[in-house]
Amino acid sequence: AQSVTQPDIHITVSEGASLELRCNYSYGATPYLFWYVQSPGQGLQLLLKYFSGDTLVQGIKGFEAEFKRSQSSFNLRKPSVHWSDAAEYFCAVGTNAGGTSYGKLTFGQGTILTVHP
Amino acid sequence: NAGVTQTPKFRVLKTGQSMTLLCAQDMNHEYMYWYRQDPGMGLRLIHYSVGEGTTAKGEVPDGYNVSRLKKQNFLLGLESAAPSQTSVYFCASSYSTEVRRPGELFFGEGSRLTVL
Numbered sequence: 001a002q003s004v005t006q007p008d009i010h011i012t013v014s015e016g017a018s019l020e021l022r023c024n025y026s027y028g029a030t031p032y033l034f035w036y037v038q039s040p041g042q043g044l045q046l047l048l049k050y051f052s053g054d055t056l057v058q059g060i061k062g063f064e065a066e067f068k069r070s071q072s073s074f075n076l077r078k079p080s081v082h083w084s085d086a087a088e089y090f091c092a093v094g095t096n097a098g099g100t101s102y103g104k105l106t107f108g109q110g111t112i113l114t115v116h117p
Numbered sequence: 118n119a120g121v122t123q124t125p126k127f128r129v130l131k132t133g134q135s136m137t138l139l140c141a142q143d144m145n146h147e148y149m150y151w152y153r154q155d156p157g158m159g160l161r162l163i164h165y166s167v168g169e170g171t172t173a174k175g176e177v178p179d180g181y182n183v184s185r186l187k188k189q190n191f192l193l194g195l196e197s198a199a200p201s202q203t204s205v206y207f208c209a210s211s212y213s214t215e216v217r218r219p220g221e222l223f224f225g226e227g228s229r230l231t232v233l
Contacts, residue, residue: 043224107159
């Protein structure tokens with residue numbers, strides 16, 4: 001079975017600083033990887049996804065993530081954080097394990113991002 | 118465009134009571150899911166459905182039942198609520214997978230349930 005670990009429960013950055021949120025996954029084959037963002041009181045919104053091809057993927061709101069197979073990682077980055085980026089971020093992994101995958105995702109524990117002015 | 122709508126948004130129950138959460142989507146998605154979110158545990162899949170009239174168990178199905186009588190609706194029932202079911206519940210939907218690829222999930226805003 002697949003699993004996802006987000007080592008950082010809470011990260012605080014200053015507005016304008018760069019950001020990197022870590023995500024490590026465990027899965028025997030090539031995974032499908034996602035980053036979702038959840039603003040307070042809201043549902044989750046997809047930031048970006050990796051299925052195959054270029055290992056550096058661009059998403060919405062200026063975010064990007066890099067898939068590193070050798071490190072089993074899919075870290076999320078943003079060069080300059082805005083106050084509106086304060087939210088909780090979830091990494092998730094899906095599988096291509098036959099028809100039973102049915103789009104089911106396994107989520108990490110989440111990382112709360114606080115942005116100081 | 119409503120997307121995924123969950124009702125109710127808040128509910129307080131006493132132990133042993135039953136209730137049903139309703140999820141409705143207007144995107145004609147084949148797949149629908151119920152997740153629960155607990156602090157420090159991310160989202161865990163309760164049940165899911167790959168089409169009208171079909172349901173399947175997820176990671177944490179005990180104490181819950183579901184039904185998908187219409188394609189656009191996915192109901193989550195608690196037969197006899199327990200304090201351990203205090204959580205925020207999220208419904209999601211997605212297109213069917215292509216060549217076995219999981220699709221993007223579209224989430225509702227969540228339903229906060231407290232069981233006393």
